[in-house]
Amino acid sequence: MSAAGPHGTAVGPPLRLHGPAGPWRRVRRALHERGTVLVYGLLADWIPDDRESAGLRQLLGHDWARYEAMALAPVRDRFAASRRLIKYVAGCALRAAPASVELGYRPGGRPCLRGCDHLDISLSHTGDLLLLGITRRGGIGVDAEPADRRTLLTGTERRFWTPCESEALARIAEARRPREMVRLWTLKEAYSKAIGQGMRFRFSDFGFPPGGAPPRVLTPEGRPGTGDEWSFGSGRVGRYAVGWAVHDTGGTPGPADAVGRLDRGLVEALEALTGPPAPNPERND
16 A cells, blocks of 8 residues: 655655554654654554553543443444554654543544644544544644545535536546546545534535646635645545645644644634534544
């Protein structure tokens, strides 16, 4: 499994983590050099084996009761694997023991690092893939989807695309169109996660340029919708399409510093369009 080169340049391609063994040096180097790192692992890498299960209760902490209440083994395994990945990556960033990292949850169910306002995380999982983004720069969102997902340009699905996107997609050869739609979808999901809206922000209210153009947010009419403080990228991890969005609030603060996740004016403007956030759980964190 490999990651193809991203369209964006601010963040490197996702790094493969083979469970708790890492490699962690590459993660620390990326955080030091860029302030942001994307990592991925397979469920099999992160589901605890019998030997590791003995320490799972301590590692999960407040999430242990939630884990025990899950009736289906595959659901429990996915939950344990994703929380292990988050805690080991956050522990690497903080130079702390993974079990000492405490997770909280924002409205909508998105996990965050409690007491670590200078670090933002975003998790996506689909199939056997776990994708995690972590940044010291401000806010981050990531998304992963099966690259071969069959998505059609129908009247019903046009509610997910701006008029400019629909016109551009209609000009793309039918054989290539589904893959391009999946790429655009991962960017939309990543951006909506980075601004804290999830699926509550209508996807027809913003778009991205299809094709080989550098990804950036566009208004429904095709005009620039964000500035240079945002960077975006997309790529492939094996059979999955992945996308990411990073909002840079300035600098790469050290562990003792704290920065606000997002410009308050941006959030207020979005809430004016969409209304206040509703407590609906996001599809994949």
